[in-house]
Amino acid sequence: MTLGLGKPSSPISLSWLDALPAGARDLMTFMVAQPAVAQALGGMPALNIRAKGAPAGTAPLLPHASLIAIDPDDPDRIRDALHAADAACQCILVHDVLQRIEDYRSFLAACFHKLAVGGQLIVVVPHQFLLERKLQVPSRVSPTHRRFYTPGSLLTEIEEALDPSEFRLRFLADNDLGYDYATRLDRMPSGCHDIVLCLERMARPVWSDQLANAERHATTSKGSMELPPVDAAAPVYRVIMPDHGAIARILVLKVDHRGDFLMATRAFRILRAAFPAASITLVCGPWNRAEAEALDIFDRVLGFEFFAEDASAGVRSVDMDEAAARLQALLGDASYDLAVDFRVYDDTRRLLRSVKARHRAGFDPHDRFPWLSVRLNVPAATQMGRPTHLLVPASEFQTREGERTAADIFFARGRRKGGDHLAWGPYISLRQGRYLVELLIELLPGARGKPFELLYDIVSDGATKLLGRGRFVVARGHHPQVALEADEDLAYLEWRIMAERSKRLPGFRFAGLAFTRQVSSLAVHQSEAMALLAHLLPIRLEAAFNTSETA
Amino acid sequence: MTPQALETVVVAPFANERLREWPIGHFQRYIELVLRDEPARVLVVGTRAQRVRANALVRDFPATRVVNACGTMGWDDVVTTIDSAASVVTNNSGIGHLAAARGRWTLCVFAASHAWLEWMPRGPRVVVITRAVPCAPCEIADNPCPNAIACMDGLAPDVAFERFRRIRSGDHH
Numbered sequence: 001m002t003l004g005l006g007k008p009s010s011p012i013s014l015s016w017l018d019a020l021p022a023g024a025r026d027l028m029t030f031m032v033a034q035p036a037v038a039q040a041l042g043g044m045p046a047l048n049i050r051a052k053g054a055p056a057g058t059a060p061l062l063p064h065a066s067l068i069a070i071d072p073d074d075p076d077r078i079r080d081a082l083h084a085a086d087a088a089c090q091c092i093l094v095h096d097v098l099q100r101i102e103d104y105r106s107f108l109a110a111c112f113h114k115l116a117v118g119g120q121l122i123v124v125v126p127h128q129f130l131l132e133r134k135l136q137v138p139s140r141v142s143p144t145h146r147r148f149y150t151p152g153s154l155l156t157e158i159e160e161a162l163d164p165s166e167f168r169l170r171f172l173a174d175n176d177l178g179y180d181y182a183t184r185l186d187r188m189p190s191g192c193h194d195i196v197l198c199l200e201r202m203a204r205p206v207w208s209d210q211l212a213n214a215e216r217h218a219t220t221s222k223g224s225m226e227l228p229p230v231d232a233a234a235p236v237y238r239v240i241m242p243d244h245g246a247i248a249r250i251l252v253l254k255v256d257h258r259g260d261f262l263m264a265t266r267a268f269r270i271l272r273a274a275f276p277a278a279s280i281t282l283v284c285g286p287w288n289r290a291e292a293e294a295l296d297i298f299d300r301v302l303g304f305e306f307f308a309e310d311a312s313a314g315v316r317s318v319d320m321d322e323a324a325a326r327l328q329a330l331l332g333d334a335s336y337d338l339a340v341d342f343r344v345y346d347d348t349r350r351l352l353r354s355v356k357a358r359h360r361a362g363f364d365p366h367d368r369f370p371w372l373s374v375r376l377n378v379p380a381a382t383q384m385g386r387p388t389h390l391l392v393p394a395s396e397f398q399t400r401e402g403e404r405t406a407a408d409i410f411f412a413r414g415r416r417k418g419g420d421h422l423a424w425g426p427y428i429s430l431r432q433g434r435y436l437v438e439l440l441i442e443l444l445p446g447a448r449g450k451p452f453e454l455l456y457d458i459v460s461d462g463a464t465k466l467l468g469r470g471r472f473v474v475a476r477g478h479h480p481q482v483a484l485e486a487d488e489d490l491a492y493l494e495w496r497i498m499a500e501r502s503k504r505l506p507g508f509r510f511a512g513l514a515f516t517r518q519v520s521s522l523a524v525h526q527s528e529a530m531a532l533l534a535h536l537l538p539i540r541l542e543a544a545f546n547t548s549e550t551a
Numbered sequence: 552m553t554p555q556a557l558e559t560v561v562v563a564p565f566a567n568e569r570l571r572e573w574p575i576g577h578f579q580r581y582i583e584l585v586l587r588d589e590p591a592r593v594l595v596v597g598t599r600a601q602r603v604r605a606n607a608l609v610r611d612f613p614a615t616r617v618v619n620a621c622g623t624m625g626w627d628d629v630v631t632t633i634d635s636a637a638s639v640v641t642n643n644s645g646i647g648h649l650a651a652a653r654g655r656w657t658l659c660v661f662a663a664s665h666a667w668l669e670w671m672p673r674g675p676r677v678v679v680i681t682r683a684v685p686c687a688p689c690e691i692a693d694n695p696c697p698n699a700i701a702c703m704d705g706l707a708p709d710v711a712f713e714r715f716r717r718i719r720s721g722d723h724h
Binding site for chain 2: 159160161215232238543549
């Protein structure tokens with residue numbers, strides 16, 4: 001019987017195996033019968049790590065190995081013992097130890113780092129369903145067994161402790177050699193009851209260090225068309241932290257006209273319901289004071305003249321600093337946990353800013369008031385949905401093919417000689433919105449009336465955005481129209497008009513483009529906007545926060 | 552100190568976009584600081600697919616203090632774990648929103664890919680820290696970052712740990 005002892009020069013002889021205690025002999029018999037393990041066991045120098053007091057006895061399993069007997073409960077001594085052990089081992093056998101050690105991760109790593117590249121680590125642990133035969137700890141075999149193992153859970157610990165790119169698994173199997181499956185649970189089973197794992201240490205691949213960042217897609221190329229650069233040398237941190245202060249004192253500004261006030265009534269009621277115990281002070285136009293007091297919502301109502309009661313009586317210019325000073329005088333030293341301005345238009349935010357308050361809330365559709373701690377961006381259709389008409393004359397366009405007059409560009413009948421681009425321009429900015437663009441192109445008098453097609457494309461922002469391209473038909477009696485959707489404000493808008501190459505065209509005149517911005521219906525009613533702001537306040541302030549910026 | 556006496560600090564180092572993730576090395580440093588200064592064990596949570604990456608995070612720490620729980624818990628278990636945690640450290644991710652909603656002390660290291668006011672976790676014990684960079688919010692998702700992900704790589708774990716510690720202790724300055 002050769003027992004697959006690896007190389008003929010293997011230090012593990014039959015006589016050595018025969019001299020081992022029965023349990024140890026059966027284990028070694030199993031291991032040397034596995035070629036991958038047998039080869040590993042023969043490596044030198046070798047280390048055999050055992051647990052002090054383990055039932056398998058104190059004799060080493062390998063005749064050529066240095067024996068380290070460790071106290072599983074003394075991590076410092078384990079570390080010291082491994083530190084003192086030979087480095088660059090070809091074989092380390094850890095037998096009946098791992099299940100006793102609490103910090104398996106550090107222990108496995110320490111053993112692994114004692115291996116030479118090409119060296120092998122052999123770990124033998126009792127099998128949960130051969131020795132323990134129990135679903136979870138505590139062990140019925142030994143109180144020193146902290147964990148149970150299956151091949152899967154053993155491998156889980158190995159992969160956690162060791163970099164998977166630095167080892168290859170060479171062998172993993174259950175060892176039930178001579179095991180008696182008929183043994184009752186309350187009896188100690190006979191035969192082998194182990195898991196044997198063998199892995200080989202590999203040289204660390206060059207790509208190993210790149211794995212962590214391989215999918216983060218960072219590039220060190222500086223500058224971008226779309227993103228401003230970051231000054232990495234001067235980091236600024238923004239910290240958003242909880243504000244646990246109560247909302248006990250609230251100031252409401254509603255200083256506009258009677259109709260505006262009436263439309264805010266629902267918002268007032270929502271606010272009161274959200275903060276039933278708060279003291280709420282209202283500042284309103286003096287003409288709304290009686291109405292406000294009759295609502296029985298506010299603890300205090302203060303009249304303050306900002307707009308004229310009758311706006312039809314003439315435009316009155318408002319000195320904002322003076323108005324803010326008057327408001328401060330009216331409020332005295334009072335400070336508030338929350339001050340909210342329910343005017344949807346933003347011409348009263350200056351007043352709000354002058355109020356002493358921990359939190360300020362209001363509408364900010366144009367992103368102008370970053371100091372507001374509660375900002376609601378609700379489109380105001382009257383201001384933002386306004387239709388506009390913009391006539392861009394041909395003089396704003398460039399051409400090589402056409403012949404200019406003061407206002408127009410004329411294109412003579414025939415094929416284009418200089419190329420297919422007829423006119424391009426006007427490099428203007430355009431507000432976000434939906435536009436109908438009329439191309440002011442007309443057939444020249446006397447030209448044949450047969451319709452013909454021209455091509456166009458539209459780009460913006462330095463030709464980085466293509467907004468549209470296509471064909472349009474030129475016919476006598478009407479101007480072609482093209483729809484343009486600008487989903488954001490556009491800069492440096494370029495419109496190119498082109499002819500198909502070598503196509504014969506009648507004579508025509510280009511007078512420019514007429515942009516008509518369509519009415520936007522993107523809005524809510526004023527009363528709804530104010531109600532939304534009132535609803536937003538308790539949501540935001542339930543988990544209120546402050547921000548700070550520090551280097 | 553017995554292990555039973557240790558509080559749990561939950562670390563959720565993953566997010567649906569890699570750009571939103573603090574580098575593993577930063578999480579490692581944060582865990583070092585926790586182990587140094589707090590009577591706590593660290594529980595790393597994530598999905599089964601994230602377990603191998605979490606192994607790289609926990610590998611250099613003792614198994615007695617830092618546990619890789621990725622893939623071992625269902626959502627209900629995660630909720631229970633969060634509820635008993637002393638604090639939770641996350642990226643801009645679902646676990647951050649969970650911890651915030653459950654009222655736990657939550658540190659969210661927030662990438663500049665998204666607007667913090669729009670997406671940050673909200674709750675009474677949430678601290679969000681982000682780099683105030685001019686390129687935020689970029690929403691470049693998995694496209695290359697021309698600024699070498701300065702918002703996350705340059706968000707120092709020592710600063711985050713210290714600010715979070717001070718705010719929890721009532722020092723907001």
